[in-house]
Amino acid sequence: MVGIGPGGALDRTRRAEEAIAASTTVVGYTRYLELIADITGGKKLVSTGMTKEVDRCKTALERAGAGETVALVSSGDPGIYGMAGLVLELALAQGATTPIEIIPGVSAANALAARLGAPLMSDFATISLSDLMTQWETIRARLKAVAAADLVVALYNPRSQKRTRQLEEAAEIFREHRPGATPVGIGTVVGSPEEEIVLSDLDHFLALPIAMRSIVIIGNSTSRASDGWLITPRGYEV
Numbered sequence: 001m002v003g004i005g006p007g008g009a010l011d012r013t014r015r016a017e018e019a020i021a022a023s024t025t026v027v028g029y030t031r032y033l034e035l036i037a038d039i040t041g042g043k044k045l046v047s048t049g050m051t052k053e054v055d056r057c058k059t060a061l062e063r064a065g066a067g068e069t070v071a072l073v074s075s076g077d078p079g080i081y082g083m084a085g086l087v088l089e090l091a092l093a094q095g096a097t098t099p100i101e102i103i104p105g106v107s108a109a110n111a112l113a114a115r116l117g118a119p120l121m122s123d124f125a126t127i128s129l130s131d132l133m134t135q136w137e138t139i140r141a142r143l144k145a146v147a148a149a150d151l152v153v154a155l156y157n158p159r160s161q162k163r164t165r166q167l168e169e170a171a172e173i174f175r176e177h178r179p180g181a182t183p184v185g186i187g188t189v190v191g192s193p194e195e196e197i198v199l200s201d202l203d204h205f206l207a208l209p210i211a212m213r214s215i216v217i218i219g220n221s222t223s224r225a226s227d228g229w230l231i232t233p234r235g236y237e238v
Contacts, residue, residue, distance in 0.1 A: 001078040001087055002071045003105020007035050008191030011106045019103045023071035027060045032073050044068070057087045064098040076107040081128055081156055109154035112187035112215045115197050117229030119185060119217050123151055124232075129166045130157035136166065143170050147177040152223060152232055155216040167216070171206055174218055178202060183225040188214040199225055 002019050005011035017039055020026060025044040026033065033040065033047050046063075048056050060072040074082035084102050091100060113120045125146045131139060146153050153174075159167045174182070180203030188196040188211065198208055202218065210216065223232040 001082070001084045001100070002073045002103040003077040003079075003082065003107075004032060004036055004073050004075060005106040006076055006108045006111040006191040007189060008193075008195075009038065011111055011191045012036075013103070013105060016103050016105055019101070020071045020073070023069045025063050025068045025070045026073060027056055027063070027070060028073035029056070029075075032075055035075075036073065053083055053086060054090075057083055057090050060087070061091060061094065061096055061098065065096060074105070077105045078102055079104065080107045080109075080126065108156065108187070108190055108215045109217070111190045112154070112185065112197070112217060115187060115190060115195075116185040116199065116217065117231050119152055119183075119219055119223060119230045119232050120154070121232045121234045122220070122222070124153065125151045126154045126156060128156040129159070129170060130163070131166065139166070140169065140173070143173045147174045150177070150220045152220045153218050155218070157212055158214055158216045159210045160212045167210065168206060171202065175202055178218075178221065182221075183219045183223050183230050185217045185230045186210055186214055187217075190215065199228065199230055201225075 002016050004016055020039055023043060025046065026040050027046040030047040030049060033045055046059055060070045064070045072087065076082060078084040079102060087100065109126055127142055129139060155170065180201060182202040184200050184202055184205040186198045186205060186208055200208055219230060219232060223230065
């Protein structure tokens with residue numbers, strides 16, 4: 001498993017690039033393979049579309065079991081909404097003995113936080129608003145707990161063409177616990193040439209362009225926006 005970061009070449013780790021260089025076969029979602037085309041020359045490429053995660057993992061395990069050195073690529077970090085868990089679950093279920101190595105990557109929340117300033121300096125949570133794998137009732141309960149605990153939160157998969165109500169409901173939950181002026185940072189396709197970074201607040205961020213490839217970071221009671229930066233103080237005397 002290789003985490004290739006949020007998308008741009010500058011956010012790939014040296015370890016990830018070395019793992020891909022050492023592979024004979026690279027397996028991944030079509031878009032992810034396009035993002036690393038500069039380092040996959042001469043490799044066997046196996047791509048699948050969206051929602052084919054199980055197929056990709058099975059293919060990677062089969063090819064590795066046949067003696068190929070396989071790099072199964074995942075955007076961001078493979079252990080954060082990636083496929084590291086699925087690969088391990090399948091390998092255990094199959095009784096596979098093929099050695100597996102997990103190469104960490106820069107998660108989208110980390111990349112956006114760096115572009116915004118320092119919003120994740122204190123305790124924080126990450127929550128995906130996609131209800132494809134988790135029931136919305138469970139996600140809602142987690143949002144309420146995080147909002148009440150005054151944690152900074154990074155929201156993954158915030159909105160899609162068909163799924164818009166979830167982000168609106170999340171905003172309502174946080175407004176029950178935090179003032180409308182609470183800073184909110186939005187990043188879309190972070191690290192790519194099309195990157196868009198916007199700083200807003202809890203009362204107004206829903207009006208901004210937000211899609212599946214966006215990340216939304218909502219500050220806590222101590223977070224502040226200043227000179228274009230979003231900062232959550234760690235607690236040092238300044």
